Amino acid sequence: MSSSVYSRYRASFAQALASALGMPASEVEAQVKPAEPAHGDLSFATFPLAKAQKKAPPAIAAGLAQSLSVPGLDIQAVGPYVNARFPPLPFTAEVIDAARSAGLAYGGDADAGRGKTVVIDYSSPNIAKPIGFHHIRTTFLGHCIANIYRALGWRVEGINYLGDWGKQFGLVAVGFQEYGDPARIDDMAHLVEVYVKANKRAEAEPAFDEKAREFFRRMEAGDAKALELWNQFRETSLKGFRQIYARMGIEFEHIEGESRYQGRMDAVIDQIAKKPGVKESQGALVVDLPYAENEPPILLKKNDGSTLYATRDLAAAQDRYERFHFDKSLYVVAQDQALHFRQVFRTLKEMGLPWADRVVHVAFGRIHGMSTRKGQVVQLNDVLDEAKERAAAKVRENIEDGRIQTADADQLSEQIGLGAIVFGDLKHKRASDYTFDWDEVLSFEGHTGPYLQYAHARTVNVLRRGGGAPATYDAALLTLPEEQALLRELMRLPEVVRDAAEQYEPSLVARLLLDVAAAFSRYYTLGNQERDKRIVLDGNDALRTARLALTDATRVTLAAGLTLLGIPTPDNM
């Protein structure tokens, strides 16, 4: 059950090659690659064997192809390659049945991570700072990685680790006395205003900055009044965050913050203090790792005695291990902080913690061009609103033209807008920077979230018109090249989900779904030109039934994949 159709074929091809060559199967399997579609499904290059066998690669390939006989595979030499093709049967039925029997769990594997735990730190906005569009990267990446690991049977502990401790609170507090309206202390937008003003002023006016630092010192010292004000700000922010997460359909196992570790700082520092490299420097307490040349020391304590985020991250890492005994602990945080995590992770190792190599910084690139004309950061909510509005215009048009019927046009518009934005981000490889462009993010044409949603809605519509998904069908009838090509895309989801988990790379899933949707759209459109290629075929019940089964498998694949990405799957659009 836990092996995919594709991996079974690959294994049997590799096994046959291995025994013919007298090599370990695992070694051969690593050399078995997908073939050019024109040549087959799997390929094995014989170049590396040429020297040892003292024969030309084409001759080796021809000899191998001659001698191999694998039930369920058509093997043929093409030049220096040995290629294998999956014959239509039983392959067609295997793919369709794998998807349909798994349903929304298709692509996953409940056994893969059974008994293992992954902690994922993601989203993690700073309280009292504006939540900008750039937060979507950590939020959607983290959410998707969590979904993927869950689908692979892991226990997932997602943590929204709020930046709720630090000098910026001093800034808000001191700023509030100056610019704040006490009646609006529960208004998130107001706090953001105050923060922006205070931050600007602190940069220009050292005395004001000093007041903010003083306030934070009082917080760390446990000053009741300071903490009460802090708590009010925190609650206000949380309320604002909750709305936006609900809108995106994201839930966390844990919402906590750096403040959680305020009582544990001394213990952590004591624990580290015995290690080499810890010393006082310019009044601050630092870890200067002896082997980390060219890298600055980590600050554990400022010269005024208050702590920094490295200290809190060290405490948090240990706390998480004690609570969850994780097999992996992921930090979905921007590339900007690569140095910080490298230092923190090295320190954990230096402290002799046996799990120190289970922590991973899942870094991602920046989004450029995100300030508005006025230099303001683009707000996430504004982008979601704008996307919804644009989707709504198209939804209205489609309703008027009678192309769709929907009970809730408002909800549909929201789903499509969200789909555009989530996919617009997740399609990018996480390491690369990309440029934010309103027109691109709000585009619903070409390879976008709505393109996938549309393909999914079409599968649902075809099934509805065809009388529903059939229980039984004759797979032998699915002989069109477009049908066989579509199957080869559906087949890939389980492999891609595994790769995406290993590499923490949701874009792999996103891109596969594009291939699935494109293959289906091509297939579907055939019927516009040639009536005998329509899925909901008149006059040939057996063929119609088989095509509906394939369409159902496509529906399942798209729905499962979109759900992993965190994109809604409306039935109509």
Place this chain on the structure above:
RNA sequence: GACCCCGUAGCUCAGUUGGAUAGAGCGGCGGUUUCCUAAACCGCAGGCCACAGGUUCGAUUCCUGUCGGGGUCACCA
């Protein structure tokens, strides 16, 4: 200056971990709807894979260097 990412079509990006003729979307041009939703599909145009060496049977992919872009580098997170 040191360290970390990155450089592929006019623009935005893929490229299955070193394999067959380097792909897609957008933009441009030209087509497809009395027919299962045209948010779709098809065709055309567009490439010194930044540059120079090296390793290899084979390099967009790995190594070194150069140039160019972004980021980080002691009391923010």
